[in-house]
Amino acid sequence: MVTYIGMLNFTDKGIQSVKETTKRAAAVKEMAQKLGVTMREIFWTMGDCDVVCVLEAEEEQALAAFSLAVAMQGNVRTRSLRAYTAGEMDEILAKLP
Secondary structure, eight states, X not given: OEEEEEEEEEXXXXXXXXXXXXHHHXXXXXXXXHTTEEXXXXXXXXXSOSEEEXXXXXXXXHHHXXXXXXXXXXXXXXXXXXXXXXXHHHHHHXXXX
């Protein structure tokens, strides 16, 4: 399973209809499932990002397609971070010389 942290900021279009943000998030969650992505968590935040979410998929290509599909809607700009569990990090560390 591949995990990413999505960091989103509203575009001008997205903030103009901010009252619909939770409804849009529910629709995006359904779209994610169809693309093979699970939105484990979604948080509306204050600070550098307007929204932060935790995404999981079997393959990174599904996450890339999902990210592009969200961006096409024009409500948010996205950035992402690849995230590793402690077990995955242990496997990475075991490969170090």
